[in-house]
Amino acid sequence: MKFKIILAFLLSVSALFPALAQKGDAVLGLWESEHGNARIQIFKSNGNYNGKIVWLKNELDESGKNKTDKNNPSESLKTQPIIGLEALGDFTYNEEGVWGGGTVYDPRSGKKYSCKLSLSGNSELEIRAFMGISLIGKTQIWSRVK
Numbered sequence: 001m002k003f004k005i006i007l008a009f010l011l012s013v014s015a016l017f018p019a020l021a022q023k024g025d026a027v028l029g030l031w032e033s034e035h036g037n038a039r040i041q042i043f044k045s046n047g048n049y050n051g052k053i054v055w056l057k058n059e060l061d062e063s064g065k066n067k068t069d070k071n072n073p074s075e076s077l078k079t080q081p082i083i084g085l086e087a088l089g090d091f092t093y094n095e096e097g098v099w100g101g102g103t104v105y106d107p108r109s110g111k112k113y114s115c116k117l118s119l120s121g122n123s124e125l126e127i128r129a130f131m132g133i134s135l136i137g138k139t140q141i142w143s144r145v146k
Contacts, residue, residue, distance in 0.1 A: 023093065023096055023097075024049070024093030024099070025044065026119060026122070027042050027049055027091075027099055027117060027119065027125065028042055028043060028044060028049075029041075029042060029144055029145070030042075030054070030144070030145040031051070031125055031142040031143065031144055031145065032142060032143050032144075032145050033140065033142055034140040034141055034142060036057060037056065037057045037058070038053050038055065038056050038057070038087075039053070039054055039055035039145060040052065040053055040054065040087055040088065040142070041054045042088065047092070048089075048090050048091060048092060048102075049088070049091040049092070049093070049099055049102070049117075050086055050088055050089050050090065050091070050102075051086065051087055051088030051089075052084060052085065052086050052087065053082055053083055053084065053085045053087050053107075054083065054084075055083070056082060056083060059082070059083060066081050066082075066083065067081070067082040067083075068080060068081055068082065069081075069082060069085060069107050069110070071107060071108065071109060071110030072107070072110050073110050082107050085105070085107060086105070087104060087105050087106075087107070088102060088103070088104055088105075088115070088117075089102055089103050089105070090102045090103060091115075091116075091117060097118050097119050098116060098117070098118050099116060099117040099118070100116040100117075102114075102115050102116070102117070103115055104127060104129050106129075113129040113130060113131060113137070114129070114130050114131065114132075114134075115127060115128060115129045115130070116128050116134060120141070122144065123143060123144045124141050124142070124143060124144070125141070125142040125143075125144070126139055126140075126141055127139065127140045127141075127142060
């Protein structure tokens with residue numbers, strides 16, 4: 001009798017995991033930055049959520065060449081193109097509507113910040129970047145590209 005109860009409990013709990021994964025996948029897709037300067041494709045890789053810059057409003061620098069990550073603190077990465085750069089990395093779905101434990105990289109400053117993401121409806125993504133604790137940070141709202 002106890003075995004059947006335990007088995008039923010385990011089956012009901014395991015049925016929740018696909019539902020959580022589906023809710024976590026709500027962040028997947030193409031997003032435009034708050035000022036419309038860039039578009040970021042959020043994708044899932046090895047269970048984590050990441051985002052690559054796939055479009056820039058102004059993709060060329062002053063000399064007419066594709067913009068590179070010239071402000072990167074690593075000398076060897078300063079020549080990598082901005083398009084294709086992973087700007088969001090290693091997010092996990094913590095609870096309904098919140099992705100945490102990740103980082104956001106700002107190629108304009110060359111700095112990486114702790115970050116959490118949350119959805120507002122299906123069309124707005126709140127990006128909260130911070131150093132240390134999330135109370136001290138900056139929030140941007142990105143829009144889903146349809």
